[in-house]
Amino acid sequence: MRDVNEDAPSTVASTPHPSHVQTHPPNRYTPLRPPNSNRERIILNHLPTELLLSVFTYALEEDAPVYTTRLRLTHVCRVWRNVVISYAPFWKCLALRPSDSTPHRLAMTQLDFERAKTCLDLDITIPSEVASTYAASWPDAPSIRLSFKKQLQGVEFFVISALDPEVIARIQVLRLRDVSSETRDLIQNQWDFSVPLQRLTELYLRPGWFHSIDIPAEANNLMRQILMVAESLRVLQLDSCTMPANVFPCSLRKLHLTRVTIGSDSDLLSMLTTMRELEQLVLFDRWPDPDLVPPAREDLSISLPRLRILALSPLYDIPDAFLLRALDCPNLKALHLQDNTDEYMPELPMIDSVPGENIMDAVASQPWMLEEICIHGIPGVDHLVIPFLLKHARSIRRLAITEKLYATARQTQGQTPFPEAEEIALRLERNHTEFVFGMTRRAPDASAGDLLPGWQWPMDPADPLELPDVPLAMSSEAKTERLETELRELLCSAEDDSGLVETTVPHRGKGRTNVRRVYLYAGLLYQSPQAINRVRNEHTKLALSPALCDNLYIGKPEWIY
Amino acid sequence: MSITLISKEGAQFLVSKPVADRIGVVRDCAYGADFWLGYAVATDDSMGITLANVTSSILSKILVWCEHYKDMEPLVDGDSNMEFPEWDMAYIGHDMNQILFVLEAADYLHIPGLLLLACKGIADVLDGRNPRGICDLLGIVMDFSHRQEVDMDKENGYWRWFLHPT
Numbered sequence: 214m215r216d217v218n219e220d221a222p223s224t225v226a227s228t229p230h231p232s233h234v235q236t237h238p239p240n241r242y243t244p245l246r247p248p249n250s251n252r253e254r255i256i257l258n259h260l261p262t263e264l265l266l267s268v269f270t271y272a273l274e275e276d277a278p279v280y281t282t283r284l285r286l287t288h289v290c291r292v293w294r295n296v297v298i299s300y301a302p303f304w305k306c307l308a309l310r311p312s313d314s315t316p317h318r319l320a321m322t323q324l325d326f327e328r329a330k331t332c333l334d335l336d337i338t339i340p341s342e343v344a345s346t347y348a349a350s351w352p353d354a355p356s357i358r359l360s361f362k363k364q365l366q367g368v369e370f371f372v373i374s375a376l377d378p379e380v381i382a383r384i385q386v387l388r389l390r391d392v393s394s395e396t397r398d399l400i401q402n403q404w405d406f407s408v409p410l411q412r413l414t415e416l417y418l419r420p421g422w423f424h425s426i427d428i429p430a431e432a433n434n435l436m437r438q439i440l441m442v443a444e445s446l447r448v449l450q451l452d453s454c455t456m457p458a459n460v461f462p463c464s465l466r467k468l469h470l471t472r473v474t475i476g477s478d479s480d481l482l483s484m485l486t487t488m489r490e491l492e493q494l495v496l497f498d499r500w501p502d503p504d505l506v507p508p509a510r511e512d513l514s515i516s517l518p519r520l521r522i523l524a525l526s527p528l529y530d531i532p533d534a535f536l537l538r539a540l541d542c543p544n545l546k547a548l549h550l551q552d553n554t555d556e557y558m559p560e561l562p563m564i565d566s567v568p569g570e571n572i573m574d575a576v577a578s579q580p581w582m583l584e585e586i587c588i589h590g591i592p593g594v595d596h597l598v599i600p601f602l603l604k605h606a607r608s609i610r611r612l613a614i615t616e617k618l619y620a621t622a623r624q625t626q627g628q629t630p631f632p633e634a635e636e637i638a639l640r641l642e643r644n645h646t647e648f649v650f651g652m653t654r655r656a657p658d659a660s661a662g663d664l665l666p667g668w669q670w671p672m673d674p675a676d677p678l679e680l681p682d683v684p685l686a687m688s689s690e691a692k693t694e695r696l697e698t699e700l701r702e703l704l705c706s707a708e709d710d711s712g713l714v715e716t717t718v719p720h721r722g723k724g725r726t727n728v729r730r731v732y733l734y735a736g737l738l739y740q741s742p743q744a745i746n747r748v749r750n751e752h753t754k755l756a757l758s759p760a761l762c763d764n765l766y767i768g769k770p771e772w773i774y
Numbered sequence: 775m776s777i778t779l780i781s782k783e784g785a786q787f788l789v790s791k792p793v794a795d796r797i798g799v800v801r802d803c804a805y806g807a808d809f810w811l812g813y814a815v816a817t818d819d820s821m822g823i824t825l826a827n828v829t830s831s832i833l834s835k836i837l838v839w840c841e842h843y844k845d846m847e848p849l850v851d852g853d854s855n856m857e858f859p860e861w862d863m864a865y866i867g868h869d870m871n872q873i874l875f876v877l878e879a880a881d882y883l884h885i886p887g888l889l890l891l892a893c894k895g896i897a898d899v900l901d902g903r904n905p906r907g908i909c910d911l912l913g914i915v916m917d918f919s920h921r922q923e924v925d926m927d928k929e930n931g932y933w934r935w936f937l938h939p940t
Binding site: 260261264267268269270271272274282284285286287288289290291293294317324 | 877881889890893894896897898900901903904905908909914915916917918919922926929931
């Protein structure tokens with residue numbers, strides 16, 4: 214009586230793949246031709262366990278957070294069940310299933326923790342849930358109250374299971390994001406901080422968007438306590454909190470701070486001098502003093518011999534110039550400088566609109582051989598940025614700049630100014646994006662639940678939603694024509710008159726460039742990159758043949774912060 | 775330099791050195807122990823290398839993959855975060871019989887990249903199928919012990935709602 218043998222509902226899109234390359238079965242429930250002999254069965258029966266595990270690993274790639282495939286595989290046969298259950302990596306990730314995925318969340322959570330007992334290294338995500346303060350504003354219906362109660366029970370059970378001392382000692386990766394004050398208090402009460410987190414190497418902490426503006430002391434205290442017992446931490450991603458400098462372990466390899474205030478007892482530069490193992494430093498959403506903006510100190514030298522990635526946003530010309538000059542990191546390969554000039558979020562304050570001349574001078578004075586550069590939003594320094602980019606033209610592998618900046622570089626240097634670049638991301642202006650892709654910004658619909666209660670759009674009615682009309686130097690048609698020319702050069706140069714493309718392979722053959730992928734990105738576009746051949750429609754105005762666009766994506770590549 | 779490969783049926787395939795280099799077994803046969811000394815010993819291609827476990831149709835399919843990757847590195851085991859290129863997915867297709875034969879041949883011929891691709895192909899065909907569908911597709915017998923049956927019935931109780939959402 215195994216009811217699991219019923220078919221699950223299909224979620225496969227019925228539209229064919231535009232490029233005629235199917236990455237998934239056209240219809241996964243279409244019966245395939247059964248094995249026509251015993252030969253295939255013999256192949257499977259004699260498949261070595263490691264190959265079976267390879268198959269299962271691919272099958273379970275996108276199984277989170279419901280983990281249905283994992284359960285299905287355990288219900289096929291004795292061998293498969295034993296292989297799946299006994300292979301610890303399949304059970305190392307523990308996360309609470311969505312409340313609407315099953316009414317038996319508690320039982321399934323218990324099963325997950327039982328099977329994870331074989332794992333020495335656990336990856337635990339403390340679940341986020343709706344805070345009771347928001348739930349109080351919901352309609353007072355019994356079904357909603359019951360649903361909310363069940364949700365809290367599920368979260369509570371998961372947190373208690375995850376904070377068992379025997380489990381805590383095995384945590385390798387801990388994610389704690391967007392928890393409500395209730396969950397935070399529960400964690401505070403349940404966690405035995407006398408148990409060291411010996412195996413914890415990665416920690417991702419964000420107290421919750423409920424408190425992103427005014428962080429309560431309890432949240433800061435909890436995060437400080439966790440950091441104090443994380444002795445062998447390698448990766449730390451901290452968001453929206455105030456933290457004293459002495460809790461940051463010197464063993465850190467990757468430090469990613471967003472909206473973090475360093476305690477008054479120290480400052481960022483002094484803290485960095487102790488982190489000689491640091492390989493990645495990302496400081497984002499920095500507010501002026503006493504935040505992650507370094508004080509101007511000329512006498513300081515920060516030796517970070519392993520540092521490979523540095524990302525700063527927004528930029529503060531004078532203090533950041535001091536930081537960049539103070540850095541002694543000969544192995545730096547990736548530099549991301551992004552100012553807070555996002556035209557898609559006009560409601561954000563413009564913190565620093567002065568030209569970043571000192572920053573560009575400081576960067577230019579460093580002997581770095583950069584392979585990845587992302588620069589945009591630095592006002593008034595094109596005359597400094599272009600020489601800097603061209604100086605690194607032969608070493609750049611990944612480049613993210615505005616399309617306008619790329620056009621200037623092309624004008625200065627000629628076609629394909631960055632011949633070694635393998636991935637190029639061009640940021641488009643808003644008007645140009647709307648013209649090319651036929652997109653318009655949709656205002657949030659309060660009745661559809663897009664806005665929190667009491668909020669309105671635009672946020673301030675006195676502010677215009679749209680940016681003021683600025684006379685454009687070029688029409689959208691002219692910009693699109695320029696973009697098409699650039700893309701033709703980047704993607705392939707062998708498109709003949711009939712639109713046929715002779716395939717060129719990077720690093721060899723007839724291709725003039727090494728470009729493997731080109732991204733067009735902007736705030737309105739897809740967050741994760743999508744092949745343009747999949748999403749182009751009748752409104753897309755790029756006159757490029759689909760064959761030419763095989764390596765063209767829209768959306769921000771994952772290597773841009 | 776070219777090498778002749780002979781399939782199970784006796785069909786001959788003349789392949790170039792870069793293509794043959796993708797096949798571990800052929801590489802070992804062609805270069806033998808002197809591979810590490812940097813020169814080949816099997817310079818006479820008239821004899822050929824017999825691949826007794828690989829049929830002509832599967833060998834020709836495998837040679838398409840080897841030809842494609844003669845100058846490029848395919849994904850290997852360590853690239854777990856990388857996606858297979860679209861060409862690979864189109865190549866492996868969704869015919870389970872074909873994929874199984876490719877898998878068997880890639881294992882026999884020692885072609886790690888193609889082996890991984892075949893595993894990915896099988897995983898994609900299994901995607902979304904329920905256990906009975908998988909058993910029917912692959913000819914697997916549900917041979918659980920009594921204890922496993924009891925455990926599974928309990929799991930099914932948790933799971934039934936997910937499969938039949940109201």
